[in-house]
Amino acid sequence: MSKAFYLLCALFSTIFMTYYADSLPICAPSDCGNDVSIKYPFWKRSGTTVGEVCGYPEFGLECSKKGYPILQLKTDKYYVTDINYVNHSITLVDIDVMNDTCPRAKNNVSIGNIPLSFSNLDMNITFYFNCSSQPSVVGAVPIKCLINGEGKKSYVFEVGTDIGGRTWTNSCDAEVTVAVKHGEIKSDDDLINGFGAAMSKGFVLDWNRAVDCAECELSDGYCAYNGTARQTLCICKDGRIVAKSCKKAAGNRWTRLKKVIIGATTAAVIAGLMSICYFTYKLPRWREKYSFPTKGNQDIETFLKNHGVLTIKRYKFSDVKKMTNSFKVKLGQGGFGVVYKGKLSDGSNVAVKMLNPSKGNGKEFINEVASISRTSHVNVVTLFGFCFEGRKKVLIYEFISNGSLDKYIYRKEGVETTTLLSWDKLYQIAKGIARGLEYLHRGCNTQILHFDIKPHNILLDENFCPKISDFGLAKLCPGKESLISMSDARGTIGYIAPEVWNRHFGKASHKSDVYSYGMMLLDIVGGKKNINVEGSQTSEIYFPDWIYKKLEQGTQLGPEDGVVAIEENELVKKMTIVGLWCIQTIPNDRPTMSKVVEMLEGSIDSIKMPPRPALSSPVRSIAESSTLY
Known part of the structure; x- marks a missing residue:
């Protein structure tokens, strides 16, 4: 019950x-x-x-x-240093930073779905940790006490101030936003030198459903x-x-x-x-159905209200029209909407995703805001803000100049492939995607399962650093939960794990993302799609037997019409073996993403030959879109 x-x-x-x-x-x-x-x-x-x-x-x-009460917000714990029952406010201090002169904030302050909201006494500051590049804005000073042994520097800015664009932040290991009291920070110099003391004094939340209890107490x-x-x-x-x-x-x-x-x-x-x-109605099914609100606009507003002041900005639709020059430049179109190029007031380019009004009843909007707003990783796309006005639902992302990975790995007969990347670059991209997925599975406060990993959803920036995008099908797993119950299959044919479309193989979990990653890795190695999106049915001529046979026979790996140099063959072989481990039929036989990263970064001699995978995704008709975001 x-x-x-x-x-x-x-x-x-x-x-x-x-x-x-x-x-x-x-x-x-x-x-x-x-x-x-x-x-x-x-x-x-x-x-x-x-x-x-x-x-x-x-x-x-x-x-x-220590004598202080502790309040838990999601998975993070905070000391309660004051409760003001007159003003209906509570002062909290992160347990990890209290009385630390040079604290290293670990997580974004996230309230979750409880009756609390940020007070107008607060201000938000954002840390950029372990950056190999520096801000282009004049006067940006690194935090001296947080310079690591590799010479990487960390910076802190008040949210809303000029940080010199967003390009340099891609070189940082993490981006974390926290709240402090307004009066504790009086100038930029105070922020650099006094952020530790300010964080030790905490921030203020208001409880917003409080009913006056004075009559009872009197x-x-x-x-x-x-x-x-x-x-x-x-x-x-x-x-x-x-x-x-x-x-x-x-x-x-x-x-x-x-x-x-x-x-x-x-x-x-x-x-x-x-x-x-x-x-x-069966309680487990009820919980699954309502794990995200699904009743449309009212549920979206309820979601936004319950999450208080998000770390991302809410824009008016008039602002969206202005930043896109009335939707002048179209970048791409997919199942969830159309993507346009835009520009923020600070000159930063952005990708503006206009969601289809009739698609998903608002569920994909909530999925993306709920999941990406919790993340901060160099291999996960950054969500700058959103717009929600009536039927208009818009997501505003960082602009990724080189588009999606599929443009650089798929070969077509009779078409010049001058844009294809080197094997070393593809290997680095594969590792970056693995690190991003490892972060989603283990590095966030709430475990995030993507459920739609494929080349179309991997974006490449100007340095070909990969970024995982499109969280419209994502699921959130609070705490240490990993197995989840789903009422519907989700994902793209050719990349869906067996347990997602057939419950006889087990429950969906983070291992489902591992399977999709493995199929994508074999895409990279094979140089062709594992489904024929231009035909009426999927083509499974070479997935996975074609690659497995070549590996067994010791013949050259890679695409049939391509040439792999001897010194590059080891990288291709390593990606092939790891990919085959990832697409094992039984979820428990697949490695975790942490193990995948370890195998990719280690010696090929330490990786055992995987068993031959028993099956791949179901064969059925498919019309896959060229989604950018």
Whole structure:
């Protein structure tokens, strides 16, 4: 059953226990041994479910060894240094940076789907860590205490200030945005020298669903919260449970008992209805269906509101028209929409993706904003902002000048292939994609499964550094979850893992992305598509048997009409073996992306010959689009 059901049971069990025992009610103010008072809408975790009725379910605080309460936002934990019950605000400090004079922020501050929002007392600052290039803006000074042993430098800017364009940021290992209080940073010099002290003093969040509890507290009661009915209750010291005030609800013992009986009956009815819903609609399927909102524009607005102030900017549609010069330059078109070239006010080029109004009921929009806004990696495309006005849904990405990978690996008969890349460059691209996927699977606060890895969704910048794009089919897996349940197959024919289109092979997981990566790696090696998108059906003449046979026979690898130099053959052979390991039929037989990176970077002698893959993707008609983003 759902957590709300157990919470309701705990509430009414507590009511009866309190009524008959005449003991002090729960929900009295408490602390963790310091000056921070914990009371409604917050509550102290004690290892039982009793305290959960004393505030919002998401506002449980645990005590730390340092005496500060701890609030968890998604997977990150923060010390609570102050709670202002008058202004409805809470001050938080990242556990990893408190009292550190030169802290290294690990993660973007992300609130998640809880009733909190950033305060107007905050300002956002962005760190660019371990950069091999430097900003072109005048006066940019590196952080001295964060220069690493390789001479790479780190920088920090207030969000919204001139950083000299975005090109130089591609050389950085990570980009992290955090919040600090406005008054702690007074100038750029203060930011460079005082960001550590500012981060140690934290940032402020407002709770935005707070209901005034003053009337209950003035009547000598303690507030509680009915999460099912979403209403505040007042627990009196004599054991009565009332709506607002203990003074107004005075009555005899029988009257109070009748209220308790009525409340218990209501709880039983609610529990019965929840049981019917559970067994009728199947809770796992319900969770899968609503893992992302799917009801259109209202769900998108709810998603944006619940996520508070995102680290990316929301633009007006008039701004989008201006930056694209009224959509003058079209870069490409795919299943989810059309991509145009644009330019921001600071001169940075961007790719503006206009989503089809009728496609996905807003789901792909939420997928991309929810997933890419959590990422910061050199091999993952950067999302600058978005626009949502009525039926208009727009995503604004960094502009990637060399387009998608498919342009550089596929050969057509009778067509000059002057744009094809060297094997060393293709090998570096393969490693970069692997590192990007490893980051999505392990480096983010929330594990991100892409489910549409293919050459069309790999973009190459001016240095041919690969960037994973198009997160319209992505799934988010909170915490350490890896296996997920899906009600529909997703991806592109030729790259879909067997378990995604046939549940007999197991559940979809991060290993599904590994399979897609392996098929793409064999695409690179073979120099031709593993599906015939110009025909009516997929062509599986050479996938995967064609390459496997060449590997067994020791003949030259690579495309049939291409020439591979002796010194390059080892790189091609390594990519081939790794690709064949990745497309093993059973998910557990495939390596993780971390292992893939290790194999690509290691010696070919340390990689065993993989078994012959039993099958590839299903054969069916397909019309694949030339998606850019």
